[in-house]
Amino acid sequence: MSAALQIAIAFASIAVLLGLMALVKGLARAKDISAEVQRKLVHMGTGLYALTLPWLFADRWPVFMLVGLTLLVMAVLRLPAMAKGGIGETLHGVERQSYGDILLALAVGTVFLLADGNALLYVLPIATLTLADAAAALTGSHYGRKFFTVEDGQKSVEGSTAFFMVTLVLSMICLLLLSDVSRPNVILLGAMVAAFGTLVEADSWRGFDNFFLPTGLMVFLAMHMDSSWQELLGLIGMFVMTLALFLRLAPRLGVTKHAARVYTIAAFLLISVTALQNTVLPLLVFVIHAIAHRTNPCKAAYPALDIVAAIALASFGWLAAGLVAEANALMFYGLMSVGLSVGLFGVALGKSTLGIRIGAATALGIGLYGLYSILMQYNPAFVKWPGDMRLTGILVIGLVVTAVSFKPGAFNTYRAAKLTLLALVVPGLSYGMGVIQS
Template sequence: MSSGLQIAIAFGSVAVLLGLMAVVKRLAAARDFSPEVQRKLVHIGTGLYALTLPWLFTDDWPVYMLIGLTLIVMAVLRTPALAKGGIGETLHGVERQSYGDLLLALAVGTVFLLADGRAILYILPIATLTLADAAAALTGSRYGSKFFTVEDGRKSLEGSTAFFTITLVISMVCLLLLSDVPRPNVVLLSVMVAAFGTLVEADSWRGFDNFFLPAGLMVFLESHMNSPWQELVVLLFLFLLAIVIFLRIAPRFGITKHAARVYVISTFLLISVTALQNTVLPLLVFVTHAFARRANPCRAAWPELDIVAALALASFAWLASEMIIPFNALMFYGLMSVGLSVGLIAVAFGPREIWVRLGAAGLVGVGLFTLYAALMRYNAPHVLWPGDMRLLGVLTILLVVGIAGLRPAMFETHRAAKLTLLALVVPVIGYSAKVITA
């Protein structure tokens, strides 16, 4: 297929999306569809179309171009003139704030990149997002009678049950038809995918399930699709045990049950996809964030959820960079985690004198970088390719302490996002420099 034809198909795909939204808006006016039904109809149509992308294009770059075009269009549709009364109302007619439209496009691009042509790793997550998520929402809105509370509203047990059932069926069909996974593993993997996916869908907020659900499922499948069944049983047991423990101890630290379940999902995903030594620093981010939240609260509505979202998005960004650039980014990811924890300590001491803030953050920075250096030694040689990281470590700590320690008031709002971006500056520059000079 020629490049020109693929470009034409990409632009035509955006036109199809806009046409779908126009049809849904007209049907909604004629049949009195609720805003939630409108959103899910667009969601289903978009997801089903996304399933065809590996076969619609002969090259990968038109897919990424299509994702970029879609993100631009979704951003335009969020403008007031189109979001209320215009075609964008099919996505933004609901009362709650959601970034689901943007995150859906981003998720398709991320899963397409990370799946790297492996059909099972692309189809299963996108099909689950498309069908199970819509089934949960529509079942809950129509038949929901038993509810549980999340930060931005409530979800129904009936909707979660529908999600689990549909995901279980999708997983079994995909694993049987698109992989050579042994039969016992098909059952175990399907149950784990359904359980993990149900928790992600039930506990997501602001539409983040549109990204975390498919991306998380893809990463989990890639790591454990060929694991022995005994290992899967142990992993499932640890997952259930972690839920019980987190829910028991969460109230003691002022953490809601919703946030505790989100921490379980994040911790489980970290432990299941990487070696234990590489989970320590990201998990310490949650610890330092809990300390900062109690010592110097920010003005965020859901600070625990914000830190999970920020760290997860940064984690997937580093993972995607390894697919684009053939160099392992793990040491730079660990350095980012160090910087993020140091920043949280700096703002935690915000009300104290400046020398206390700088001293505490500096000492924690030295200690965490020492821990970082010790943990990285347990990784394989290809992970250690950057060599001596002391200079980058010093620069990261100085930058974070200098800004967060001197101006803690800057982080009273959007704390997680700002500190994550700050912690990324030196690792990203260092990674880029190492890649260029390698």
């Protein structure tokens, strides 16, 4: 297949998306379809089309080009003239704030990249997002009677049950048809995928399930598809214990039960997909964030959820960078976590004097860098390829300490996003330079 033809198919795909939205809008006017149903119809149509991408294109680059074009279109559709009265209303007619349209496009590109040609790792996560999520939303809106509260609204037990059942069936079908997994493991993996997916969907907010659900399922499957049934049972036990621990600590840390469940999902995913030494620093971020919010609250509506979203998006970003550049990014990911922890600690001291802020934040940075150095020693050689990281560490800590010490008030809004971006600057540049030089 020629490059010109693949480019033409990519642009035709955008036309198909816009045509689908126009069709849904027309049906909504004729049949009085609710905004939620309109959004889910577009969601299902987009997801089903995304399932064809590995077979629609001969190369990988047109898929990423299509994702980029889709993100551009989604941004345009968010403009007031398009979101109210235009075809963008099919996505943005619901009252709650959601980034689901943008996150769906990002999820397709991320899963396509990370799956690396494995049909199961691409099809099952995207099919779950497409079909199970729609089943949950439509079941909950029509038949929901028992509800539980999350930060930006409520979900129904009936909707979550529908999600679990659809995901369980999808998982078993895909595992049987697209893998050589043993029959006992098909049952265990199917149940774990369904349970994990149901928790992510039930505890989602602002459409983040459109990203975290497929990417989380993909990474989990990639790491544990070949695990023994004993190892899978051990993972189940670990998840239950982690959930019990976070729920017990939640009141002491000043976080809601919903946030505690989200922390559990994030912690479980980190622990289950990488070596223990690489989970210590990102998990420490959650603890320091809770402390910072109690001593110097930020003005975000859902600060505990925002930090999970920031860490998760950054984690997948580093993972994707490592695959594209073919150079493991764990050393830089660890330094980002150090910088983020130092930044949060500095913000927690926002009401202290400048000298105390600088001294305390610097002391913590030195201590965390020492911990980082010890933890990284347990990684294999392909992780430690960057070599001496002291200069990068000094720059990360210095930049963050300076920012939070002299401008602590700048982090009272969008705290998680600002600090994560700040902590990413030096490791990102250093990683890029290291890749180029190697």
